[in-house]
Amino acid sequence: MTNKPEARAQTIVLVEDEQAMADEVKGELESKGYLVRLASIAEAADAARVGDAAMMIMDRIVFGEDSLVMLEALRKEGVKVPVLVISALSSVDEKVKGLKAGGDDYLTKPFAMVELTARVEAMLRRLDDIRTTKLRVGDLEMDLIEKSVHRAGVKIELLPREFRLLEYFLRHPGRVITRAMLLQEVWQYHFSLETNVVDVHISNLRKKIDTKGMPSLIVNIRGAGFMLNANA
Template identity: 40%
Template sequence: MKILIIEDELKTAAFLKKGFMEEGDVVDVATNGIDGQHLSATGDYDVIVLDVMLPQRDGWWVLQEIRKRRAHQPVILLTALDAVSQRVKGLQLGADDYLVKPFAFSELLARVRNILRRCHVRAEDVLHYADLEVDLLRHKVWRAGEAIGLAPQEYRLLAYLMRFPGEVLTRTRIAEQVWDMNFDGDSNVVDVAIRRLRRKIDDPYSGRLIHTLRGVGYVLETRD
């Protein structure tokens, strides 16, 4: 998943970012309402975790701006305000869920996954292509029925390729979505990661799935 966290408490934002990244997600963070609204309008996120009490513009304003542009964008509100009227206000403005601080990360993660299922952001929890299978919930991978152990970075890269089978993905796009970084044309980080992934996904099996388009990027597809 790609997640936007809009939270002005730096420790809380760092805690949430670390938790989601350990789950294999890509995370952006904004610490005020203006920056948060800008990222929500220009980025493509599976879910937005939005604090209500923010500097410059509060979470209510950000939520309303999000709903003007993206009616179905999943949003979960975080707040220290436990009054029923505040929860009702958040839901009336279009929040998908509401979590009162302090909370356990495991509860937030469960609510995020529930929202994604309910909003059909993720069409399925297990991705299939040819004889390759990726379980998005359990972070497990199989090819030809054999379990394959991947490092977190390798798993994120494969999951991203699996979401776009047959589509050529540029190095810039892969770097942005998998590593949350701007791609430097002189960097070989994507190429090195692809080589490591191929050793586990392709080399031991008949029929390569990950192919290179020289000068462009990579594509996951079967070829005769």
């Protein structure tokens, strides 16, 4: 679960008016090796414009002001910095609004810190491999055009949903992936579940892609979610 700090520390601009919350987010992200700068809405906008921020985490309402207005303005100016919107407003409507305004992801309070860091890491990685046609981890290979998966040269038959699930893992190797992220990204479900159905999907996928006697490619991360073992 501990990720080595990146060679060049990335700066994350944090817009949050609740001090305790800001401290925790800052502490958590700094422990993961990021530089975190607390900023007001205006300061954050400036940092984004000059390219000072690898990404931004914004509370939806900061001191009574809707930060989406600033985000929309930034996007109009063509500023592409990844933005994670944090909000007390949990309705799907608000999520849609947040994403429409240019947010890349939307997290509803209260959330666990692992959820936040997992999303931050996924977002900072996201830009890298959009154009790839083949994804590979160890001897597992996925062809995105042919929609086929091979492990050590042996073809593995996957259902469409299993394929998408595996694709998401392959796009984020070595990263913590939470159940909520999988629900949102693989199934497009924007609500929380009270059943362990995601775990069942994962274990079904494992049965298909794992080789007997070898440790599983997808490991459980206690209290957080799952991770694709990048060194397999």
